Amino acid sequence: MEKVCLISLGCSKNQVDSEVILGFLLQDGLVPVSRVEDADVVIVNTCAFIQEAVQESIGVILEVAKAKEKGTVNRLIVTGCLPQRYGEELACEIPGVDLWTGTGDFPQIPPWLKGGGPKVLIGRPLYLYDHQTPRVITATLHSAYVKISEGCSHPCTFCLIPQLRGEYRSRVMDSVIQEVKNLVAMGVVEVNLVAQDTTAYGTDLVEEGGLWRLLTELIGIRGLGWARVLYTYPHPSNFPSSLLEMIAREEKVCPYLDIPIQHVNDKILRRMGRRASGEEIKGLIYRIKSDYPEIHLRTTLMVGFPGEGEGEFKELFDFVQGAEFTHLGVFRYSPEEGTKAFRMKGKVSSKVAEERAAQIMELQQGISWRRNQGMVGSVIPVLVDEVSVEPDGFLQGRASFQAPEVDGVVYINNEGTAPRSGEIVGVKITEAGPYDLVGKIE
Ligand code: SF4
Missing domain, CATH: 3.40.50.12160 (Methylthiotransferase, N-terminal domain)
Structure with a gap:
């Protein structure tokens, strides 16, 4: 063989x-x-x-x-x-x-x-898998990504994805639901919904209700522990109250949203070809924070985009300072041949872009540390992933506000109890760093 x-x-x-x-x-x-x-x-x-x-x-x-x-x-x-x-x-x-x-x-x-x-x-990218497609889960047996759509139809001027992955196309809702049922039957506890833009899910389908309806169906699946929404698109119209309500209050939906805003300065957003203005993005983030404080926000930013001067960068920096995201990642703009931004004037040197990325990361480190310190003493649900390599003798898991691979983890001192991978347990947080938390099973 x-x-x-x-x-x-x-x-x-x-x-x-x-x-x-x-x-x-x-x-x-x-x-x-x-x-x-x-x-x-x-x-x-x-x-x-x-x-x-x-x-x-x-x-x-x-x-x-x-x-x-x-x-x-x-x-x-x-x-x-x-x-x-x-x-x-x-x-x-x-x-x-x-x-x-x-x-x-x-x-x-x-x-x-x-x-x-x-x-x-190599043909036109049109393929879309479904629930009958054979698939082997390779990461952990209890957590899986589920791709709910493929491709992207947004016109971001820095991005090649629409060329590489084709136009946005949603999977039929019944197929996604059936796939999640199959995964749960195989022992999956957590599903992470992914797409280039999960909030556009269903806009090209006859079925109505989009992401909200999909989540409503998923939480009805017995045995499913958590459903998490990754990769949304930052426009206020993509976040109706019904969706935010569900993400904030429904036990099986992680109180977590990944909203890659990229920037908040109007000039830069326009040059990036983004669909929302700075005010709309800021308003969206502050609305979620004030009306749904349970929701943890992750964002991704891009610094050094052509035309980003000190003033534009300061607007972004100030916003990050006030918004206090739970998790944040920064990328330096990368000029890619074949994109509209590649020929734009106003290039920012890689040294300056690197300095700006470092400034934001330093700022965020302080914010994350303070936020995590605030959790010491509280008991939170944690999905046990595996035995920890470092520190030895601990288990490693994730809270509902920690997505796999990109966010921090919770190290669990499991004295006296031995939960298995895939179990969701209550953990009392005893220590906190800027990324990771440490706790004991309650
Ligand atoms: S950045 Fe995201 S939303 Fe924009 S074109 Fe690329 S994949 Fe689509």
């Missing part, structure tokens, strides 16, 4: 694709292995939305190509955003790859492995 090693790079949405690819291959009798040197077939599912990701993807491909040269690997397949972005150009430049497929073409990998075919299979 052929052995396959799949290397998944990039975001959680790519991870879902990787799990679907593995599902197809296992269905065909291939055996998964975790080390390249043990594999007959290696598949690299790539990321390419910024240059840093492109370089990482190419580095991994070249490493595997070396192993192939030594004869330990028979076939090397590269799929995902990198081939979709650069197409045939790459096939000429990187020898040693047997098959290149785009973001919508990976279902053709199994037939290609059996019968061969062209070396490059």
Whole structure:
């Protein structure tokens, strides 16, 4: 039996694709292995939305190509955003790859492995998986990402995703519900809903109600512990009170919203092609904070966008200072060929962008530390993930306001009790740092 090693790079949405690819291959009798040197077939599912990701993807491909040269690997397949972005150009430049497929073409990998075919299979990205598609959960057995739509139709001038992933298309609601039921039957406790824009879910479907209705259906699934909404789009119209009410008050929906605002200065937002003004974004954040204080907010910012001077940056800095997000990430603008922003005037040097990112991160560290200190003494529900490597003898888990991979964790002193991975337990917080919390099972 052929052995396959799949290397998944990039975001959680790519991870879902990787799990679907593995599902197809296992269905065909291939055996998964975790080390390249043990594999007959290696598949690299790539990321390419910024240059840093492109370089990482190419580095991994070249490493595997070396192993192939030594004869330990028979076939090397590269799929995902990198081939979709650069197409045939790459096939000429990187020898040693047997098959290149785009973001919508990976279902053709199994037939290609059996019968061969062209070396490059890159078409328009139209693929959308459903609940019947085989899928192998690779991270933990009790937490899974569920991709509720694919592609993006927003016109952000810095972003290549619409080109790499195609137009926004929602999965049929019944299919998402059925997938979550299947996952829960397999032992999944937490589902993290992902998309390029989860708040646009359903806008292209006949069914009404969108994200709110989907959540309403999901909380009715017996055995599901938590549903979390990631990657929303910051426009006030995307956050009706009914949705916020549900996120704030429904026990099975994590009181957590990931709203990547990018910026709050009007000039920069216009140049970025964002759909909301600074006032609308600020109003949205302050409305959630005042009317639904239970909801923890995560955001992502971009600094160093062309045209961002000291004044524009200060407006962003001041807003972060006042808004006090629970979690915050900052990216430096990366000029990407093929985007509108690539040719914009008013470039900001990478040194200045780096300094601005560092200033925001320093500010946020203080905010997060203060917020976390405020939790000492309280008892919060925590989903146990695994045994902690460091500190030794502890368990590691996440509160409902900590998403997997991107936010902090809770280290649990489990003296006398031994909960298993996937259990939600009450933990009394005893210590707090800027990112992580420490506590005892109550
Ligand atoms: S919303 Fe904007 S930044 Fe996000 S994927 Fe779509 S185009 Fe890119």
